[in-house]
Amino acid sequence: MKLRLKEKEQPSVQLRLTLPGSLKESLDEYVGYLRDKLKRETDCKEVAIEMLKHFVESDRDFRVWRSRRSEASLPLPHARQKKAEREEGNGAVGAMRS
Secondary structure, three states: OOOOOOOOOOOOOOOOOOOOHHHHHHHHHHHHHHHHHHOOOOOHHHHHHHHHHHHHHHOHHHHHHHHHHHHHHOOOOHHHHHHHHHHHHHHHHHHHHO
16 A cells, blocks of 8 residues: 655745736736636735646646656665666676677
């Protein structure tokens, strides 16, 4: 059975950005659109946070890159490590014979 431990929630940090005027106008329009559609109050900050979360979570290439990076940083279990060492040794011998 595999247990999936919940990652600790990181504390919030403040990020300040300067947006191009046209992007800020579009963001304000989008906030207005959401207010009309959802029939509730919202603001640029809430919308921008959700947009950034969605962007990062939906980028497939980024998820693959992140997965490969985290797998590479994990130590190999003992048996897999021994096998990897043997395979590296065989590769070195094969290269010397050529």
